[in-house]
Amino acid sequence: MKYSINTLLYLGTICCFLLSSCKDNNTSPDLSSINLQRGELKLCGNGQFGEVNFSEFCSYETRETFNLAISLLHSFEYLEAEKAFVKLIDEDPECAMAYWGVAMSIYHGLWAPPDQSVLEKGAKLIAIAEKLPKSKKSEQYIEAIGAFYKNWETLDHQTRKEKYAQKMLEMYQKNKNDTEVAVFYALALRASALPSDNSLSKQREAGKILEELFKEEPNHPGIAHYIIHSYDYPELAPLGLSTARRYADIAPNSAHAQHMPSHIFTRLGLWDESISTNLKSVESAICYAESIAPGAHWDEEVHAMGYLVYAYLQIGNNKLAYQQYDYLKTFKEVFPANFKIAYTAAAIPSRLAVENKNWEEAANLELPQKLEIEWADFPWQSSLLHFAKALGYIHLDKLDFAQKELDILYSSKQKLENIKDSYKANQVAIQIKTIEAWIQLKKGNTDTALSLMISAAEMESKTSKHPVTPGEILPADELLADMLLTLNQPEKALKIYELNLERRPNRFNGLYGAATAAKKSGDLEKARFYFEKLITQTEKYNSERVEIKEAKEFLEHNFV
Known part of the structure; x- marks a missing residue:
């Protein structure tokens, strides 16, 4: 069928009018009820966070910002990653993957479960993204993380992590040549692993996928980062050593990237390397904190300090270890006041006392109060200090006081069971058996004491350590041998x-x-x-x- 020039011009005018009308009638998503993090990106140094080439973006004009946001996300620079994705939303409210990016920035799969406000925020973001135009692959990404946020009121955290991992597996099987799909699948797989699964099958599988990718993309921050997390186990740590020695150079401006190698160094007892990389992490974290909230201290700084104290103790350098504690005691404002800061604030003084077998110091420990931490919200973290106090009282033959600390441990375990945090409840259960064992030893009940201590050691051997900690306050094996x-x-x-x-x-x-x-x-x-x-x-x-x-x-x- 042929048309005249006039007819074609007329049809073109009509089409343009219709498109214009559609665009004018298309309202932007309502973001008023979502607390989005906005502001200038705070990137210390020259902004080196590794090299990524993400295939799903909304326009060539925003591609550079999108890749930066992905790089930040891969090194768990979550706040800045969210701000970068929100910048994309503000520039293009119909960019579906920008909403996905924010939802990913608030999903901390390897850390503590999110609270209700985060889950509500994530669900709203996914609901918006689902309604916007998108590519098939973008749709798969959004559907995958949507499996974590949807039905959060009725499904537990572990189930939703597994649903996300399953969706990412399906996406990976359809897009095996896409590096980013493979990287995000490997992370989802690793995050879904149960701490009680001693086969480490998911960790091994994730590590294998990532190692193959690393050969082709040696400057990718996510690949290096997630290899370390996959191999952060005594049995697997040697497999992660070469990567650990590379990651800090790949993303030199990330405080977390500077710290992460010490997970492997700690597993292998490489104390000098752990100290070196955590000192760099502290320096980077201080730089970031000064740009965000001068005078305050970021959780990445505190986290690295915990690993520094652990390493200093292993080289017998009490002077430097206590310097870190004295420095911590000067802190008044920290951000965010989360599980990492609570852990380190309780662990450092406890570790210093019991590793040095200074039982008087251990018995007189008190939870830090200057940091404005709601200790009632962190029963596992506070149990570390009560465990150390109980050991102090036992060695000072003050069993009545030790029993009071034991009662607090029982209460902490119950709180964790009530919120269905079985991993941390089990950690406190190990502490309880240990304290009961040493109380029985002091009472002269040798057989009962040994039986309880052997049980505690067996429990600990079947449970992996939490990523937030460089190691137990005192290993149950070591305490059994001491007994x-x-x-x-x-x-x-x-x-x-x-x-x-x-x-x-x-x-x-x-x-x-x-x-x-x-x-x-x-x-x-x-x-x-x-x-x-x-x-x-x-x-x-x-x-x-x-x-x-x-x-x-x-x-x-x-x-x-």
């Missing part, structure tokens, strides 16, 4: 100390305990091995720990 040594069973104690060192290489007290047990067993060569290792690990730090003096005296007396 055996107290009962004059050095041969059995040595076996447990060595098992503990397999799981937690180069722990100061583990090395000292193994050396002491070997010495009391008459195995002087093995005692020599562990004492020499302890001295080598601490020699360049001029440690003043009495254990180092004992180690040197033993070697001088027996092997000079």
